[in-house]
């Protein structure tokens with residue numbers, strides 16, 4: 169049965185932090201904070217749709233800092249979600265939220281567990297204290313380690329979120345973050361290349377010429393490494409890049425934002441894997457067979473993988489073969 173998320177955005181009104189990349193206005197100013205009754209109504213409506221489509225869903229409280237909102241309000245939202253899971257167990261299979269690493273304690277976890285919370289995602293962003301401080305995150309890498317351990321030992325699923333290309337970030341710092349994440353054994357990871365928004369500290373630094381983020385090429389290469397390493401470590405990468413949104417497109421000054429970003433990274437991994445095998449063969453014309461689901465990854469956006477192989481002296485065409493990853497056959 170197919171699974172989805174019913175996402176409920178909880179704006180963090182009055183957040184005391186000033187993260188360099190965050191546009192507080194679009195995060196908290198224009199979004200209405202839903203009440204428990206709104207959540208109950210939405211979940212009741214969605215239960216019907218999900219049932220008709222034969223799908224299950226997790227109820228996802230997103231917005232960055234779920235455990236930092238006032239306790240009474242958090243309880244109201246959790247009660248509505250918990251009641252929906254109990255009322256429609258055939259469609260709602262859990263509750264997840266995202267929060268800051270310094271907003272987790274054993275007491276908070278007990279309360280979340282009591283309402284059936286199944287997964288918590290921490291907005292870690294980086295495991296470099298220098299990058300965290302330069303971007304005014306207001307927490308340390310040690311906070312991420314401590315919160316991750318607490319979540320894992322509570323039995324709640326752990327998810328970690330990271331960014332690439334923040335102020336003072338480097339390829340080495342990103343790879344360090346990746347290694348630290350792998351050591352913390354999350355179930356899921358989300359990777360967000362930095363998008364520089366007008367009205368943010370990063371926007372100010374960018375306009376002054378003091379900061380620029382990684383180029384698209386650097387980011388895609390780096391994120392392809394992250395995708396491969398996390399996947400090989402048994403960690404599911406459940407998101408790469410921001411969701412398409414007119415607000416982001418309007419406020420974007422620079423950075424990396426592409427609706428097919430994950431596919432671009434997957435296609436780079438594919439090219440590397442083809443190269444490893446084809447390089448052992450004499451130059452010439454070949455057919456690369458792969459499962460139909462891999463065809464566009466094998467070919468690459470605008471046939472970029474085909475062009476890259478041609479530059480190495482290999483003229484290739486890609487053909488479907490069910491169940492195959494890469495099988496290379498010479499054309500005589």
Ligand code: SF4
Pocket residue numbers: 180183184185186187190191192195232233268
């Ligand atoms: S990203 Fe940072 S500044 Fe923005 S709401 Fe979250 S904690 Fe507050």
